[in-house]
Structures are given as structure tokens and as C-alpha cells.
Amino acid sequence: MENTRTKIIAVSSGKGGVGKTFISLQLSAALIGLGKRVALFDGDLGLANVHVLLGLKPEFDISDVVAGRKSLQDTLLQGPLGLQIIPGASGQRDMAELDGRGLARVLQGLNDLLPKPDFLLIDTGAGIGTHVTTLARLADSLMVVIRNEPASLADAYGLIKVMHGDFGFQKFEIIVNDSTNAKASEAVFTRLNEVAVRFLGLPLSLAGIVPRDESVAIATRRRQLLAEASEITPAVAALRKIAANIAALPAEPDSPDFLLDRLGPSTKATLS
Ligand SMILES: Nc1ncnc2c1ncn2[C@@H]1O[C@H](COP(=O)(O)OP(=O)(O)O)[C@@H](O)[C@H]1O
Ligand SMILES: [Mg+2]
Numbered sequence: 556m557e558n559t560r561t562k563i564i565a566v567s568s569g570k571g572g573v574g575k576t577f578i579s580l581q582l583s584a585a586l587i588g589l590g591k592r593v594a595l596f597d598g599d600l601g602l603a604n605v606h607v608l609l610g611l612k613p614e615f616d617i618s619d620v621v622a623g624r625k626s627l628q629d630t631l632l633q634g635p636l637g638l639q640i641i642p643g644a645s646g647q648r649d650m651a652e653l654d655g656r657g658l659a660r661v662l663q664g665l666n667d668l669l670p671k672p673d674f675l676l677i678d679t680g681a682g683i684g685t686h687v688t689t690l691a692r693l694a695d696s697l698m699v700v701i702r703n704e705p706a707s708l709a710d711a712y713g714l715i716k717v718m719h720g721d722f723g724f725q726k727f728e729i730i731v732n733d734s735t736n737a738k739a740s741e742a743v744f745t746r747l748n749e750v751a752v753r754f755l756g757l758p759l760s761l762a763g764i765v766p767r768d769e770s771v772a773i774a775t776r777r778r779q780l781l782a783e784a785s786e787i788t789p790a791v792a793a794l795r796k797i798a799a800n801i802a803a804l805p806a807e808p809d810s811p812d813f814l815l816d817r818l819g820p821s822t823k824a825t826l827s
Contacts, residue, residue: 627664
């Protein structure tokens with residue numbers, strides 16, 4: 556029988572501009588290519604851009620859910636390849652400073668999505684603020700996107716440290732994005748891993764290396780996903796491999812089905 560539990564994949568990075576949204580969209584497309592039902596939540600709440608990248612105009616977005624005007628189900632947008640999109644709000648400061656009650660509405664809505672997707676991807680947005688870490692804490696699998704630059708490594712480490720130290724997260728899947736040299740990208744992963752082992756006693760996993768892809772810019776201008784193009788570029792191939800590994804992951808036996816329960820009693824108490 557088909558497993559009806561939704562697996563949650565959060566894509567985070569600490570630093571902005573390293574490819575979270577790109578990876579979230581392309582991984583979604585790759586999972587759809589494997590026959591999975593996928594929903595993508597634009598968790599970059601105040602500066603949303605998933606729908607912009609796809610040229611979609613949402614009638615409602617997450618700010619309507621937070622305010623209690625609409626259910627999260629009402630905001631669902633039909634994206635390319637059958638991808639379901641839960642759009643964020645663009646340029647709304649109150650969204651970037653989401654309060655407990657608003658967040659509870661969002662989590663309830665994600666919980667009640669119908670039909671239940673096989674995968675819910677969350678593009679968390681940048682930083683290590685509360686709403687980023689709260690969304691990341693929902694994940695069965697947390698992907699941390701890095702790029703070969705010192706600020707990216709430092710910020711990824713900051714995210715890992717908070718998720719591990721404050722919230723007990725143990726598993727971090729690193730994606731080295733925008734790679735122009737596989738050896739150098741492996742070395743970047745090794746460097747981050749060494750720091751995590753030395754200071755946190757925590758080994759990281761390398762989920763994959765995604766090459767720089769010159770056709771991204773063209774696809775973006777056309778408001779398309781790379782996966783919609785006929786050519787399978789090295790980046791698409793790398794993302795398909797990561798998606799296949801994600802799809803093969805067994806469900807986390809310990810993670811509660813009800814999303815609010817994943818946040819622990821103290822956070823839960825603040826969401827009322
Ligand atoms: N592997 C890649 N090859 C080429 N361009 C990329 C790649 N990954 C990301 N980009 C581009 O880099 C820019 C930043 O990526 P984006 O996904 O918006 O970052 P973030 O969501 O982390 O802020 C975008 O213009 C995106 O198209
Ligand atoms: Mg983004």
C-alpha cells in the first residue's frame with residue numbers, strides 16, 4: 556500500500572543567495588519526475604519569490620492564512636508539472652515577524668493539506684531567525700545549501716549550530732550548489748564537516764554537489780523550471796540523484812504526524 560504520510564524536506568542555508576529557492580524548485584520537479592505528489596511552501600514569508608520565478612499571480616497568499624482570512628488550502632497555486640505551491644507574501648514586514656497565532660494557523664493548514672502530498676518541500680528563506688528555525692524543525696530531512704565562499708560556510712555552520720544546540724537536530728544533509736569544480740566542492744564540504752565534528756561532535760552528510768548551470772538564467776527568464784527543458788544538464792542530473800535518495804529514505808519513525816507536535820511543548824505553548 557502507498558505510504559500516505561507526507562515527508563517534509565526543508566531547504567535552508569543561513570546565507571541568502573546561495574540557491575535555496577533554486578534547489579527547492581528543482582528538487583520538487585525531480586520528485587514529481589519520480590511519480591511523487593509534491594507541494595512547495597514558500598517559507599521566505601515576507602520576501603516570497605517562488606511564484607514570481609514561475610510567473611504565477613496568487614489570488615491569496617500566506618498572509619491571508621496568518622490573518623485568518625483564508626485557509627491554507629485556499630492559497631494553493633497550480634505550478635508547472637503539477638507542482639502545488641503555497642505562496643508566500645511579497646514585501647510584507649508583518650509576515651517576516653510572524654507571531655505565534657499566525658504560525659499556528661500556517662502549521663495547521665500544512666497539516667490539513669488535501670490531497671496529502673507525498674512530499675512537502677519548505678524553502679525556509681535566509682537567516683537563523685525564529686521562523687526559519689521553526690520551519691526547519693518541521694523537517695524529516697533538513698537540506699543545508701552551501702556555496703564555495705567563506706560567508707556561506709560561516710552562516711551554514713551558524714544554522715547547524717542553532718538547530719543542533721537549541722533544538723537537538725542530529726541530521727544535516729549538505730548540498731554544495733553552484734559548483735564549478737567537483738574537487739573544490741568536496742573540499743568545501745569536508746571543511747564544514749570538520750568544523751561540525753570538532754565543535755559540535757556532529758558529522759554531516761553530503762547529499763550532493765550541484766554544478767553551476769548556465770541554462771538556469773534562460774529558464775528563469777522564461778519563467779520555467781530547468782526540468783521542463785528537454786536537455787538534461789549536469790545540474791538536473793545531480794538534483795535527480797539527490798531526489799532519488801530522498802525518495803528512498805524511510806519515514807522517520809520518531810517524528811510526530813501532527814506538525815505542532817514536532818516543535819516540542821515549550822514552543823507549542825507559545826502558539827496559541
Ligand atoms: N546551480 C546553479 N547554477 C546557476 N545559477 C544558479 C544555481 N543555483 C542558483 N542559481 C542562481 O543564483 C541566484 C540565487 O539563487 P536563489 O535560489 O534565489 O538563492 P536563495 O533562495 O538561497 O536566496 C538565482 O539567480 C539563481 O537562479
Ligand atoms: Mg530564495
